[in-house]
Amino acid sequence: EAYANCTVLEARPCYDVARLMFLDAERKKAERGRIYFTNLQSKENTPSMINPKPCGHLCCCVIRGCEEVEAIEYYTKLEEKLKDDYKREKEKVNEKPLGMAFVTFHNETITAIILKDFNACKCQGCACHGEPRASSCSESLHVSNWTVSYAPDPQNIYWEHLSIRGFIWWIRCLVINVVLFILLFFLTTPAIIITTMDKFNVTKPVEYLNNPIITQFFPTLLLWCFSALLPTIVYYSAFFEAHWTRSGENRTTMHKCYTFLIFMVLLLPSLGLSSLDVFFRWLFDKKFLAEAAVRFECVFLPDNGAFFVNYVIASAFIGNAMDLLRIPGLLMYMIRLCLARSAAERRNVKRHQAYEFQFGAAYAWMMCVFTVVMTYSITCPIIVPFGLMYMLLKHLVDRYNLYYAYLPAKLDKKIHSGAVNQVVAAPILCLFWLLFFSTMRTGFLAPTSMFTFVVLVITIVICLCHVCFGHFKYLSAHNYKIDHTEVDAIENRQNGRPATNLPAPKSAKYIAQVLQDSLPEGETTESEEQGSQDEELINADGMNDTDFQSCEDSLIENEIHQ
Template identity: 65%
Template sequence: MIPSLSLDMGHSHLVYFWNKTGSTETPNGTYCYSTAQESTVLQGVTFGGVPTVLLLDVTCFLVIILIFSIIRRRFWDYGRIALVSENESLITDLFIYLWCSDEDIHERCGNDAIIYLHFQRHLICLLVIVSMLSLCVILPVNLSGGLLDKDPYSFGRTTIANLQTGNNLLWLHIIFAIIYLMLTVIFMRHHSRSVKHKEGVVRCTLFINGLPKNAKKSTIENHFREAYPSCTVEEVQICYDVAKLTHLYKERKKAMKNVAYYTDIFQRLGKRCFINTKPCGHFCCCDIRGCEREDAIDYYTKVSNKNLDEYLKEEEIIHNKPLGMVFVTLKEKSMATHILKDFNACKCQGCNCKGEPQPSTWSKELFISKWSAAYATHPEDICWNNLSVQGPKWWFRWFCINLLLFCGLFFLTTPSIIISTMDKFNVTKPIHYLNNPVVSQFFPTVLLWSFSALLPTIVYYSTLFELHWTKSGEHRIMMHKVYIFLIFMVLILPSLGLTSLDFFFRWVFDKASKSRIRLECVFLPDQGAFFVNYVIASSFIGNGMELLRLPGLMLYTIRMILARSSAERDNVKQHQAFQFEFGAMYAWTLCVFTVVMAYSITCPIIVPFGLIYLLLKHTVDRYNLYYAFLPAKLEKQIHFAAVNQALAAPILCLFWLFFFSLLRLGFKAPITLFTFLVLLIAIAVCLGYTCFGCLKHLSPRNYKVNHSSCIGKSLCLLHFVTWCLRVSEKLTAMLPGDQTVSLGWSPNASTYLVVMAMPTEENEYLL
């Protein structure tokens, strides 16, 4: 990602380019290659190395598919469908996958998966049109220029840098950039209108925060009945700190399943099993002091009873640990809308604008002026264990995590830091003498993809540690953070010839530096070749690795190694599937889409490879959603946020053309002024749309009242209680000797998996 990574041509091409354009400032012409002079990694190759990289990446993709077929056959328990299906061949899977419809995916994966795939289809259709326009119109126009040499193997001839300064065909590029922006808006608007998100009974329920922790359920009910006499309160559910209770329940559940597993073996085979209870104890081949083996049934029975005792103690005091949050369920959606409108409407008094909800006799006792109200999200979307972290504690945690994240990525924003360090120690010295596109183009693009896959993982886990209250909010924040980070790492910094955010801030705030030096790096003749190679690597190697799901396989392997017994290993097999990370996947897709759209005019060759990426990405995601991941229930805001984020791609394309016109023609040129005006209008419209979308809830007129009743009172009341509290009565009444069990087929054909017949959050996905 240093200039030697981003720019794929020799120094002689650079001198020729600046001589032809009439530049006389040597520092401007040589800055983008100042770092490359001592680099041993990249040198110029034929046509930017695109044919060689394409061949190598396709070969790697075929090898990955072969490895996937082997893993798929040897580790059939590695995936969600493996929990309830027989071991079928890869050919059978592909046959089922090719013939499965959206209805099948909706039934198995949920509505959010359909919206996500629908979004990808709109991007694919958009890139089909952009590919035809770029290849049939923009590419011939670029080739018609005579600024660069006539070498047919020169990648620079296909870029906008090949056009003369006074060529009127530059207007065509601006017009097509505007067309691309309009097409993006049309396709995204069509997708937004077609999104059908079922709100269900949750719109009858309000989530209210800021109550005093000693507030009683009856007091809250009386307040709403007096303050809003036209609204009927069906139920009030107070939130409690259930993090420890949930942990104890899960641990006891696993111990009970292990007891049932070994009890079944004893009943069938007539022998008792002994295990080493230390982590990785099954690797110990002899009984030595500290590694004694214990009877499996006795050990897990003790663990189960211990967790049960702690669970019952925690259950007795759980109602003494309220969180100051409550779910209020109304009879009709219109009633919930009326109350929410009253809370969120702005009423100005003097210089202060604040909400003044309807008072009651209990207003002062409940401190209603401190309340914040919103529609309740779906119960499956709530992170119940995270609700206990709130207020200053949550914000302090958020600040510390993001401060550490920013400091860690400030100097390590791009892989160029690693490449530069390798060059200093002459690690890559032999590559300099090879002068082969295999090592000069394939290696850096794969390295860039590897780091662009690794570093956002850090952002992903940092978002998890922030402890958001809802999965939708977690995914949405994750999508924004990963997308911004990837765009800086993959597109903006390397295009400007910068190596990290450290250099970026020094460039912005250092008055002695000249911005023109960096901006000229964007439009050197072979600048787009590296981004073409990156998109190719993402298409074949990136999508192939997503099919393998190596991070998940590594985590699965570690959990299997740490398991103490065969019963725990069966439990790992049953619970190794995870929910699909919509936030991270949206960010990945939009990152490559933004790179493609940003260079669709200046380097039109990149567009068909972007289309290939989206086609493969869509295919891989459909397969993973159907076979590998658990369904997720999210709010529609994350899908609309992805739509808004997609609009940044054509705006960046306009930015690139504005910089090009500014450097070639100056700010007073008609093309520059026109591009600048269009860019300002586009940014103003997009920001206005986004801001009004965020502030829409402040206006009462934006609430549409629906007089539909809630679907089933019992369903509404049951939903907004965490699942560990819903089973507490059954768990308390259940004795270890009276456990009801059911036998189910295990992914391992030689054993049977004994599952406790108790309603659990995890087992709901397996029914």
């Protein structure tokens, strides 16, 4: 009614499906376990016994509460229970709407017009909001309170996280980040962690062994472990924030990890400080400067770059080699194997060991090394060839991992453009280092220092205007041309039809995977056409309940028969 020439192809309301998705995943695990042991018994004619407790297959003694049970009976009962819970939860899904919906229009032109109406900024007194076109239902639907934006790709959405929103999401995010900040405020660098541990004599028993290999290797091992652990804590903090999209989670991971790594690797070691606690005391505590001796003449020596040259060399060879080995993935694989309750679950773990490439963490580490190289590229030029070597090896390693080791990640372009915008910190830090170096040697009023200061101010102003206010678009590495001529022309023609009515490209349905089996007959989704690891039906000859079968079970059945 408000948009006469608008054709709505589809409108999908969103529901709270978090528990439904959990029950569906557990049901499929139980189903695969039942089928595996059924086929195994038909082949070997002997029943299988399992310990249904986590890590039960590692327990060699039978104690009260950890008795073994018959595998087929256990998985059959578990599957029936989960099926009943799944059906009951699915019947209640329609009673738990989230107050949001995905709407698909017939072309992009009308979508741009609607988005422009809702997001146009029109000042009315102190209020500043958009004024969409009114209809007879606008007041009853409270259209003025709607928030409209382009929808991400369906595969980019965490459907189970959509129920965590509003005040609850912000409180959750605030608590996680406050705890993270308190933890990292005092334990910013691995060196301060080792120093804190030495106060409690944690490493003292190792020294009593009087073995030079152990006594020298153990502190280095702890230093390396904490160097890898601290960014991992930052990474998982973004995971527990329960973002709605994978792109948003990766962007948050990238920004947080990059900021922390710059402090841990570059800023604090360069200033001779050990933690953010000392850093803020150095900034704001006058007594600290009077009592402590911070010799910047020693900090900004060119020889100080030797440490970072070694760091870049280690990142080029050891860091890239660790990316090829994928040790964190191997550790998670081992933990999942240990927690598996039976051979069927261990086989399922082996079939699902690959996961998506983590662009956020990868961008953070790569940009950290790039920032270190650019920061010391003038005061310590020898670091540049090793930085180039790191970038070449990193390109080869990431290309191999993207093609052969990880699952494809469905992310939007914001993660890549955000990385480009974030890396402008590298030339700014380079100019800061050059300014400090020149000021300590020749004074602030020297021509070289003044010229560097002017260039630094101009660079900061240009970067802030580009990143925060959208100016200097032609300087961006990502230039996406947007033609608004057609949108404005159609908007000005109140009674005319659009000059061009291009059909929208075929896209996937905006509906959670657990709800797709309730679609009307003949209506398919892109994910159903392409196939899924968990949702494709297996052979009907060996199945009784075809509504609850999956692709992995067909693979298991075929492998056993062979």
